[in-house]
Amino acid sequence: MSEVQYSGILIYAQLTRELYIHTVFFELLDKAKELSQKLGLVDVNAVIFTTPGLIDEYKESFRNKGVNKVYYFEDERLKDYSTEYYSKLLVDLTGVIKPEILLIGATNQGRDLAPRVASALHTGLTADCIELDINEKGKLAATRPTFGGQLMATILCKTYxxxxxxxxxVFKINLNDNFFETEFVSCPVNLEGMEPHVKLLEFKRTVDSVINDLDSAEIIVTGGKGLKNDKGFELLRRFASSIGASVGATRGAVEMGLASSSIQVGQTGKTVHPKVYIACGVSGAIQHTVGMEGSDYIIAINNDENAPIFDIADCGIVGDVFEILPEFINQNKS
Amino acid sequence: MKIALCVKQVPDTTDIRWTENNTIQREGVESIINPYDVYAAELALNIKSEISDVHITVFTMGPSQAEDMLRKVLALGCDDAVLVTDKKFAGSDTYATGLTLSRAVRTYLPDFDLIICGQFAVDGDTAQTGPNIANFLDIPQVTYVKTFDSCENNELYLTRELEDGIEKVKVSLPALLCVLQRDIEPHRATIRGVMNAVKKEIKRCTISDINLSPENTGIKGSPTYVSKAFRNVSSHKAEKFTLSTKDSVQLLNEKLKSLGVLNNV
Structure with missing residues (x-):
């Protein structure tokens, strides 16, 4: 494979179940423009899978944001995400337009799709990155946490x-307007002879993901195993509502059945960076801290003075959450 | 039904060493079975208890010492095992691992119906090897599987747990599943299970057994490589206060006021 024929950056624009373009696309777009500058202003393109007639709904979202081309596939069969269909078409497109970099959001869908596409293209994939850069040889240097976040590894890829x-x-959005034409390119949907082997029968939204929006929350209150039981988590929720915060949970708390995994913060959950993060009864396992260390200000309340959470908290309060939180809620009743 | 259960031995993540090539030093480091793979085994055994005539072959790729882990998984009630081990496999990234394991499954269990993996491995946390295996064997995959619900007419009914909710899906066999951890206590080996495991066969699979060239596996066959590994350091000031409850609440009030949190409500 000659590297000369590979050029430009392609970003997968995932649609959410509600058919919005997932915000991770815009985060990647901003980063891609930065990478493009370092590569000598190569094209930044997007690919989207949609159903017939819907692409017009999305055109406005792509315009004036510095996207050169939007490649779109429209077909009734693409209504629900299908690993088989989506990976087949993304492999087809990549074979034709030959991007040097292909970026995908590390959502559940992205982490299902990306490895399938990478192995079909016989190329390398670095999962769950927290930083992307271009090295002195013009290669993508992708940095990711490994070993539960204890080590960062910068990974390079020999193939395209x-x-x-x-x-x-992980990346913040600060899209500047770019007033140039975005071209929309319809792509052939070649799924002949394919039948989906996986069928979606039912979807039930988990309650917590409706009332919680950790991704955009400015204040997050998180509970760990130190909250012990449902009553402890109820206390945490009351504390959160008293200061208008969203509620998160550690993996330990989720495994104890105190909270849904949809509000889990950490390496196997969400990455958050609110203005204020308050960890209650959280020990501070690296698995957890890797998902919240980017918060502007961290407060920790824990009765174990040796808990590792205190090493990364701006303000650590050694004390019992079952005494401090009720008193706080009491004082702040209006 | 023939099931290939893929498990991984992972280093205890509190004790990490790296080789000169920036790959992970595995020899001499305490190893455990990847916690997600415990639940992959649980799901396989669950199917075995629900359906008659299920045979589970455990696969792992790793050094010789991984045989101990295979015995433990066999003791849970799996039937036989294949240890995919060769110096030439060393340093494989997820692409090369997926290719190597897919060849091993194709060679030792060509008429498989189902492959079950853990969703993540706690060392690398890439979640890629399962989908890679599925791609190389050209079979469908279902990731983020929480439970096996039933099996009818060569189709599995499964529950997936995703970031926005719960999906019920069905998949026709053959297929590959990636399994999440659950909040249940997993199966433990019985004494009989441990005794039986001693007698069960563990085949050894080397590069020549699966018709793979050294160019396609190990470091040579891996498209990615670690160029730099470094410790993660925090930028937060670690200030710690041990006060009475009253003063702690006072401090919390002051901090939240100065951060503008309390004025917001």
Missing amino acids: PQMATVRPN
Whole structure:
């Protein structure tokens, strides 16, 4: 594979179940423009899968944001995400337009799709990156946490396209208007002879993901195993509502059945960076802290003075959450 | 039904060493079975208890010492095992691992119906090897599987747990599943299970057994490589206060006021 024929950056624009373009696309777009400058202003393109007639709804979202081309596939069969259909078409497109970099959001869907596409293209993929850069040789340098976040590894790829997934909410969006034409390119949907082997029968939204929006929350209150039981989590929720915060949970708390995994913060959950993060009864396992260290200000309340959470908290309060939180709620009743 | 259960031995993540090539030093480091793979085994055994005539072959790729882990998984009630081990496999990234394991499954269990993996491995946390295996064997995949619900007419009914909710899906076999951890206590080996495991066969699979060229596996066959590894350091000031409850609440109030949190409500 000659690298000369590979050029430009392609970003997968995932649609959410509600048919919005996932915000991780815009986060990747901003980063891609930065990478493009370092590569000598190569094209930044997007690919989207939609149903017939809907692409017009999205055109406005792509315009004036510095996207050169939007490649779109429209077909009734693409209504629900299908690993088989989507990976087949993305492999087809990549074979034709030959991007040097292919970026995908590390959502559940992205982490299902990306490895399938990478292995079909016989190329390398770096999962769940927290930083992307271009090195002195013009290669994508993708940095990701490994070993539960204890070590950061910068990974390079010998083949093309160089692929990476990046978690939502890792890169901040500061899109400047770019007043140039975005071209929309319809792509052939070649799914002849394919039948989907996986069928979606039912979807039930988990309650917590409706009332919680950790991705955009400015204040997050998180509970860990130290909250012990449902009553402890109820206390945490009351504390959160008293200061208008969203509620998060550690993996330990989720495994104890105190909270849904949809509000889990950490390496196997969400990455968040609110203005204020308050960790209650959280020990501070690296698995957790890797998902919240980007918060502007961290407060920790824990009765174990040796808990590792205190090493990364701006303000650590050694004390019992079961005494401090009720008293706080009491004082702040209006 | 023939099931290939893929498990991974992972280093205890509190004790990490790297080789000169920036790959992970595995020899001499305490190893455990990847926690997600415990639940992959759980799901396989669950199917075995629900359906008659299920045979589970455990696959792992790793050094010789991984045999101990295979015995433990066999003791849970799996039937036989294949240890995919060769110096030439060393340093494989997820692409090369997926290719190597897919060849091993194709060679040792050509008529498989189902492949079950853990969703993540806690060392690399890439979640890529499962989908890679599925791609190389050209079979469908279902990731983020929480439970096996039923099996009818060669189709599996499964529950997936995703960031926005719960999906019920069905998949026709053959297929590959990536399984999440659950909040249940997993199966433990019985004494009989441990005794039986001693007698069960563990085949050894080397590069020549699966018709793979050294160019396609190990470091040579891996499209990615670690160029730099470094420790993660925090930028937060670690200030710690041990006060009475009253003063702690006072401090919390002051901090939240100065951060503008309390004025917001």
